Amino acid sequence: MKLGVGFVLKLLVKVVFIVFFFGPIVLCAINSLRPHWAIVTNSLNFVPTIENYMSLMATGLEQFAFGRYFINSAIIAGGATVFGTVVSLPAAYALSRLKVANLGVFFLSFRFLPITTVLLPIFILWQFLGLVDTYQGMILLYMIIVVPYTVWMMQIYFNEIPDEIFQAAQIDGYSNLEILFRIMLPACLPGFLVTVWISFLFCWNEFFLALVLSGTSAETAPVACSFFLGTLGIGHRWGELSAAGILMSIPLFIFIAFTQKYFVKALSFGLVK
Amino acid sequence: MIEIDHIHKSYGETKALDDVTFDIEEGSFMCVFGPPGAGRTTLLKIIAGVERPDAGKVFCDQEDITEKPPRERGVAMVFQNFALYPHFNVYKNIASPLLVQKLPKEQIDARVRRVASFLGIEPLLTRGVERLSGGERQRVAIGRALVREPKILLLDEPLANLDAKGRMSMRTELKKIQAKLGKHIVYTTSDPLEVFALADRVCVMEKGKVKQLGTPEEVYKGPIDMTTAVRFGYPAMNTVKCRVLKKGDGLTLESEDFTLDITPLQKILKPFLSMDLIMGLRPEHIKLVDTKEKTDGALSGKIFGYEVLGSDTIAYVSVGNTLIQVFVPFIYEPKINADVRLSFDLDDLYFFDSKTEKPIR
Numbered sequence: 332m333k334l335g336v337g338f339v340l341k342l343l344v345k346v347v348f349i350v351f352f353f354g355p356i357v358l359c360a361i362n363s364l365r366p367h368w369a370i371v372t373n374s375l376n377f378v379p380t381i382e383n384y385m386s387l388m389a390t391g392l393e394q395f396a397f398g399r400y401f402i403n404s405a406i407i408a409g410g411a412t413v414f415g416t417v418v419s420l421p422a423a424y425a426l427s428r429l430k431v432a433n434l435g436v437f438f439l440s441f442r443f444l445p446i447t448t449v450l451l452p453i454f455i456l457w458q459f460l461g462l463v464d465t466y467q468g469m470i471l472l473y474m475i476i477v478v479p480y481t482v483w484m485m486q487i488y489f490n491e492i493p494d495e496i497f498q499a500a501q502i503d504g505y506s507n508l509e510i511l512f513r514i515m516l517p518a519c520l521p522g523f524l525v526t527v528w529i530s531f532l533f534c535w536n537e538f539f540l541a542l543v544l545s546g547t548s549a550e551t552a553p554v555a556c557s558f559f560l561g562t563l564g565i566g567h568r569w570g571e572l573s574a575a576g577i578l579m580s581i582p583l584f585i586f587i588a589f590t591q592k593y594f595v596k597a598l599s600f601g602l603v604k
Numbered sequence: 605m606i607e608i609d610h611i612h613k614s615y616g617e618t619k620a621l622d623d624v625t626f627d628i629e630e631g632s633f634m635c636v637f638g639p640p641g642a643g644r645t646t647l648l649k650i651i652a653g654v655e656r657p658d659a660g661k662v663f664c665d666q667e668d669i670t671e672k673p674p675r676e677r678g679v680a681m682v683f684q685n686f687a688l689y690p691h692f693n694v695y696k697n698i699a700s701p702l703l704v705q706k707l708p709k710e711q712i713d714a715r716v717r718r719v720a721s722f723l724g725i726e727p728l729l730t731r732g733v734e735r736l737s738g739g740e741r742q743r744v745a746i747g748r749a750l751v752r753e754p755k756i757l758l759l760d761e762p763l764a765n766l767d768a769k770g771r772m773s774m775r776t777e778l779k780k781i782q783a784k785l786g787k788h789i790v791y792t793t794s795d796p797l798e799v800f801a802l803a804d805r806v807c808v809m810e811k812g813k814v815k816q817l818g819t820p821e822e823v824y825k826g827p828i829d830m831t832t833a834v835r836f837g838y839p840a841m842n843t844v845k846c847r848v849l850k851k852g853d854g855l856t857l858e859s860e861d862f863t864l865d866i867t868p869l870q871k872i873l874k875p876f877l878s879m880d881l882i883m884g885l886r887p888e889h890i891k892l893v894d895t896k897e898k899t900d901g902a903l904s905g906k907i908f909g910y911e912v913l914g915s916d917t918i919a920y921v922s923v924g925n926t927l928i929q930v931f932v933p934f935i936y937e938p939k940i941n942a943d944v945r946l947s948f949d950l951d952d953l954y955f956f957d958s959k960t961e962k963p964i965r
Contacts (some may be wrong), residue, residue: 496687498652498654498674498681498687499689501653502654502674503752504701517691518690
């Protein structure tokens with residue numbers, strides 16, 4: 332086999348990229364299987380164990396019971412994504428096709444301010460409405476943040492579909508809802524999946540708002556993760572933190588595994604015509 | 605019968621349609637002829653109901669359908685870029701208008717297969733539309749339009765995206781379709797050959813206005829102005845600036861490069877004595893003859909170049925500085941700069957006012 336300079340260089344670049352992107356994940360995975368003493372002493376001389384996961388999931392008194400937070404996160408992020416998408420699709424369709432006033436920028440303007448600026452008013456309003464520390468409250472809050480973005484994204488993907496296809500569907504006799512769900516959405520499925528994905532990712536990872544607006548009953552996994560960083564007075568628990576990180580990544584890995592081919596398509600949208 | 609009644613449509617500052625009025629009779633094949641930007645596509649979209657006119661009405665069998673949604677109009681449209689649904693296969697694309705109507709499965713299947721076999725695309729039914737050639741996509745688009753048995757079939761430059769061979773066979777195909785359907789067909793094109801091959805009637809449009817209505821023959825023989833005369837014919841009509849002068853008892857036509865005895869046309873041209881005119885002469889009305897033969901009304905020139913188009917040839921002959929196109933109905937490969945004479949019948953000449961470009965006969 333010939334080993335030219337080009338080949339070696341390409342390989343080198345690939346290795347650097349892989350280390351850069353996968354290194355932290357691998358490190359996190361290793362740490363999650365490392366006993367507490369091995370992390371503290373920085374020893375690699377250990378037998379892999381699932382004790383971190385056990386301790387993380389244990390539900391007894393004075394235990395983390397991470398499962399609860401995980402489920403909270405799933406309900407809140409899932410709920411916000413599903414309801415957010417349901418609301419966004421018709422809005423994006425209307426903006427793209429029905430020649431309503433151009434409200435796109437207006438929609439996006441909800442995202443112009445840093446969220447800290449509106450946090451206090453939101454908190455007061457949520458308290459008034461009895462939404463603090465509830466699933467509904469968190470879902471609604473995340474929807475407010477995610478919807479402008481999904482509307483904007485989906486509008487861009489819808490705009491890519493030629494007018495003629497929309498008009499052909501009208502002539503064929505599809506109603507607006509049918510055009511949206513049977514023609515437009517399937518035709519830009521990759522873009523749709525990416526949009527859903529990014530909105531879910533936001534809700535799944537969001538920390539700041541959850542910290543302020545959720546208490547004991549709707550606390551999400553990212554907030555729970557902060558417990559391991561000494562906030563509960565139990566010291567830094569790197570092992571559990573890593574295990575939590577790995578657990579939280581699993582749904583994302585599963586989603587990507589099933590939708591990978593669409594992602595490639597969506598990200599090359601408009602390039603190949 | 606479809607009546608287009610004083611339709612106006614603007615997009616911002618641009619006037620797409622400006623007071624367009626004409627009728628399309630039942631069972632007739634109407635070509636809307638004009639250059640790009642003439643408003644042809646907008647007109648079809650207004651008939652289809654996917655665009656609303658700013659003013660004016662559309663009637664179908666005396667019923668005002670201007671406000672009716674597209675699905676209730678019984679129209680089908682083939683778009684220039686075909687507008688197939690990218691995520692459906694050929695079968696679903698054709699079946700789509702029937703699927704919306706929620707017809708029984710067997711009935712849909714029978715109709716899709718009948719249309720597909722008529723268009724010769726039955727073997728493609730399970731294929732994704734992205735894997736079809738231009739001609740195949742075009743057939744699928746026509747299939748989708750025909751499967752619902754529309755009252756009005758609108759075709760927007762359906763042959764523009766095809767190669768020469770595909771265009772020929774599709775023209776024949778369309779003629780068959782019309783004979784079979786006997787419905788209203790409105791067809792837009794910028795190719796006069798398509799108009800001759802297909803249309804019963806032609807509507808010449810330019811800049812959103814209807815310029816002329818008639819049979820293709822009427823427009824060919826009596827174009828409304830010089831632009832139409834030049835556009836409506838292939839190869840395009842030759843035009844030469846000239847002036848009518850008196851010479852003895854007769855009349856002559858003087859141009860920069862030649863003088864022509866036009867005494868036989870005295871009756872028509874006498875009122876235009878010493879006025880600037882434009883003479884039009886269609887390439888297919890000119891014959892190339894041997895230099896030795898002396899023919900009346902003949903001009904002499906030199907071969908400047910030629911283009912063989914399959915079995916025909918377009919010869920370019922320079923008469924002085926004027927370049928004249930001549931259509932030769934066989935393969936003709938003359939020597940460049942060879943002397944030739946152009947012979948034509950004086951009755952085949954067209955004359956236009958040089959200012960208004962209106963015909964004076």
